[in-house]
Amino acid sequence: MNRPHGTPATPDTHTTGHGPAPHPPGNPTAGTAPSGQATPPGADTAPAHTPPARLRDHLASQLGGAARAWLDQALDEAAAHPGSHGPISVWELRLAEAGRRCGSAHADAARVLILHAARPDTDALTRVYFQGTADERRAVLHALPHLVPGPDALPLVEDALRTNDTRLVAAALGPYAARHLDTHTWRHAVLKCLFTGVPVDQVADLARRARGDAELARMLGDYADERTAAGRPVPEDLHRVLALTESAPAPAAQETDTPHGKES
Numbered sequence: 001m002n003r004p005h006g007t008p009a010t011p012d013t014h015t016t017g018h019g020p021a022p023h024p025p026g027n028p029t030a031g032t033a034p035s036g037q038a039t040p041p042g043a044d045t046a047p048a049h050t051p052p053a054r055l056r057d058h059l060a061s062q063l064g065g066a067a068r069a070w071l072d073q074a075l076d077e078a079a080a081h082p083g084s085h086g087p088i089s090v091w092e093l094r095l096a097e098a099g100r101r102c103g104s105a106h107a108d109a110a111r112v113l114i115l116h117a118a119r120p121d122t123d124a125l126t127r128v129y130f131q132g133t134a135d136e137r138r139a140v141l142h143a144l145p146h147l148v149p150g151p152d153a154l155p156l157v158e159d160a161l162r163t164n165d166t167r168l169v170a171a172a173l174g175p176y177a178a179r180h181l182d183t184h185t186w187r188h189a190v191l192k193c194l195f196t197g198v199p200v201d202q203v204a205d206l207a208r209r210a211r212g213d214a215e216l217a218r219m220l221g222d223y224a225d226e227r228t229a230a231g232r233p234v235p236e237d238l239h240r241v242l243a244l245t246e247s248a249p250a251p252a253a254q255e256t257d258t259p260h261g262k263e264s
């Protein structure tokens with residue numbers, strides 16, 4: 001993030017092929033997944049799924065003295081100077097420092113806490129996302145459930161889903177996307193997980209959204225047929241999602257193409 005205002009992040013991770021190559025599903029420890037692999041949701045340190053207060057307590061128990069002091073100062077600065085100030089805010093600079101100060105295992109959580117303390121609006125989040133590194137973009141996606149109550153930040157989710165970076169794809173499919181992503185885009189995102197090896201465990205609220213989805217079942221069946229015809233194995237995750245689609249549909253009040261509502 002330590003770049004002049006208006007300078008785009010490089011390299012571009014869209015379909016130019018410059019982003020990290022997809023990795024097969026793995027079982028990395030939360031917060032310590034190697035580049036290209038996704039961090040499992042549900043772990044104590046999964047930032048999108050963990051309330052900020054609990055996330056801070058967890059980091060306080062994990063970080064050394066110097067890292068804790070740096071994080072406390074960064075959060076105080078962000079709270080004292082929220083939003084945007086000048087070409088680049090002090091909290092944006094701290095986002096860029098988080099990996100070096102807190103270590104790669106805790107950088108995502110630290111960045112989410114800084115964003116939460118700064119309370120940036122959607123415009124500021126959008127600027128941080130598009131000017132940021134892949135790590136900073138991932139932090140913005142993790143922070144969306146804590147910061148944006150409505151669908152205004154969906155363009156960031158949709159951008160991440162167009163990339164070849166599987167860690168961004170996984171981060172994009174957290175609680176924010178589960179609540180707000182339209183059904184058509186969500187179905188294709190699930191298929192992209194199967195294409196790129198992102199474990200479907202990364203897809204927040206998968207069971208509810210897949211339940212009784214006949215169109216998703218058709219798409220999965222077509223993909224399975226293509227794989228079989230090409231002599232390639234069908235991903236085990238495909239069978240898992242297909243089984244979910246065979247469950248009874250959710251009540252009508254819970255089914256919507258563009259779900260809205262406040263995140264936790």
